[in-house]
Amino acid sequence: MTFSQILGHDRQKDILRRAIDSGRLAHAYLFEGPEGVGKRLMALALARAVMCKDGTGCGVCSACRKVDHNNHPDLHLLEPDGKTIKIEQVRSIQKELSFRPLEAPKKICLIDSADRMNQAAGNALLKTLEEPSGEALLILLTAHPESVLSTIRSRCQRLPFARLPQGMLKGVLLEQLGVDETQGHILAALSEGSFKKALGKDRDLYLERRREILKALTALSPRSVLPIFELAQSLADEKERLPDILDIIQAFYRDLLLYQHGRAESDLVNIDLADKIRRIAPRENTATLLRKLEAIAASRRQLDRNVNRQLAMEVLILRLAA
Ligand SMILES: [Zn+2]
Numbered sequence: 001m002t003f004s005q006i007l008g009h010d011r012q013k014d015i016l017r018r019a020i021d022s023g024r025l026a027h028a029y030l031f032e033g034p035e036g037v038g039k040r041l042m043a044l045a046l047a048r049a050v051m052c053k054d055g056t057g058c059g060v061c062s063a064c065r066k067v068d069h070n071n072h073p074d075l076h077l078l079e080p081d082g083k084t085i086k087i088e089q090v091r092s093i094q095k096e097l098s099f100r101p102l103e104a105p106k107k108i109c110l111i112d113s114a115d116r117m118n119q120a121a122g123n124a125l126l127k128t129l130e131e132p133s134g135e136a137l138l139i140l141l142t143a144h145p146e147s148v149l150s151t152i153r154s155r156c157q158r159l160p161f162a163r164l165p166q167g168m169l170k171g172v173l174l175e176q177l178g179v180d181e182t183q184g185h186i187l188a189a190l191s192e193g194s195f196k197k198a199l200g201k202d203r204d205l206y207l208e209r210r211r212e213i214l215k216a217l218t219a220l221s222p223r224s225v226l227p228i229f230e231l232a233q234s235l236a237d238e239k240e241r242l243p244d245i246l247d248i249i250q251a252f253y254r255d256l257l258l259y260q261h262g263r264a265e266s267d268l269v270n271i272d273l274a275d276k277i278r279r280i281a282p283r284e285n286t287a288t289l290l291r292k293l294e295a296i297a298a299s300r301r302q303l304d305r306n307v308n309r310q311l312a313m314e315v316l317i318l319r320l321a322a
Contacts, residue, residue, distance in 0.1 A: 001045045001068070002057045006038050007172060007195065008164045015159065016046050025050070026157035027132035030114070032145040033161025036196025042161075043110050043139045044068075047075055050137065051104040063104060074104040078111045085111070087120040094128055097136045107136045114140035115147035122149040129155040163193025173198055182272050183207055189269040190251060202244055210248045214273060217249065218280055220321040228321050232313035242303060249320070250296045256281055257289045288322075295319035 003013040012031075019025045029046075031039040048067045049057035051074065058064055066072035078085060078093055093109055101107045111117075117125065128138070129152060140156060142148055170188035173179055177199070179187065190206045191198035198206075216231050235245055251269040258268060259281050265274045284292075299316040303309065 001041050001048065002059060003042075003045045003049070006041050006045060008168055009038060009042060009161060012042060012159055012161060013045075016042070017049075020046075020049050020055070025137060027134070027136065028129055028138040028140065028156040030140045030142065030145065030148065030153060030156035030158045031161060032142050032158060034163050034192070034194055035143045036191075036194030036200075037161050037164055038195060039141045039161050040110075040112065043141060046139065047072075047108045047110065050106055050108060051075070072104065074101045074107045076107070076109045078109060080113050080116045083116065085113070085117040085121050087118070087124050090117070090121045090124045094124070097128060097133070101135055105135075109136065109138050111138065111140045113142065114152070115142045115144040117149070117152075119149075122152055126151055126155070164195060166193065169193060169195065169198060177203075185271055186210075186269060190247060192247075197244075202241075205241060205244060206248070209245075210270075211273070213245060213248060214252050214270070214276070217252075217317075217320060218276060220317070222318075222321050228317050229314060232317045233310065235317075236310040236313045239309070242309065243300070246296055246300055246303075250293065253289055253292050253296070256284055257286065257293070260284070260286065260289070292320050 003017060006013065016025075031043060033039055044067065045057060048059070048064050049055065051063040051067055051072060052058055053061040053063050059068070063072065067075055070077070076093055076096055078089055081089060097107055097109060099107075111125075126149070128136070138156075140148070140152070145153065145158070166188045169191065170184045172195070173184045173187055174181070177184075187198045187203065187206050190210075191202070213235070216227070216234075220228055220231065235242065238245060252273075255268040255270050255273075255277055259265070259277050265271060265277075268274070268277065270277065295316055299312050302312040
């Protein structure tokens, strides 16, 4: 991976490229921004550019190839072990960093999900950040910078990453996945600028499963309770995908709201369901739609608090069917 192969983030590439060229790399960076937009790819591109024999990240020299195959002796990766990054993990990296680099000009340590360092691990890492050796480069990645110890944040050069623009994401999806215009539009809109989401396992969720869920949801009637509980059960069974399913449902009611306020159909997320939206819109008004959006937000808060999933979904679907 070179900088030029990474989609978007031109300003970040420019900052890093100039820092390398002028020999003014910070000793620690904090790449912060949403999940799946390319922070880790950028960190690996930076590692390759620093370690490459000709300094470009050429992709063919032995150093570049080792970075790509994740077996460069001077490149270390630190990730959560289970839920957190533990102090023993930080200690073992610190030991590595205390040696001189073997092959590259610098030792590089990439710390993924840096917000998941527990207090002890964070404090241990602080030592390394306070006494930079000049031969070590730390790259911390996080989607939740507010959860990274402030003392760590303040000792890193922070580089914010934004979501990828929807149009850019759609272009790549059309080109690389061979999806049609409509599918590209829906995937780009629902993945909220996260390349990983649009390309990953969620693709079916956002295309076929979305249509099934919305079909079941819009067929409900408050007078027949059984289908309501069946739908609630089937959603509760999806566990990890539930937050994404709530995104899908939310986007649908938002579409209805936008449609009612005269927004063009091409601005909606569910452009393949325009018929359905036209048919259902007269049954709702701004107040009922806002109540449903609020019900979705409430169920999200309940899931965050680990309320019984089944119960949370039953309450939600009852309110949506009203
Ligand atoms: Zn190279």
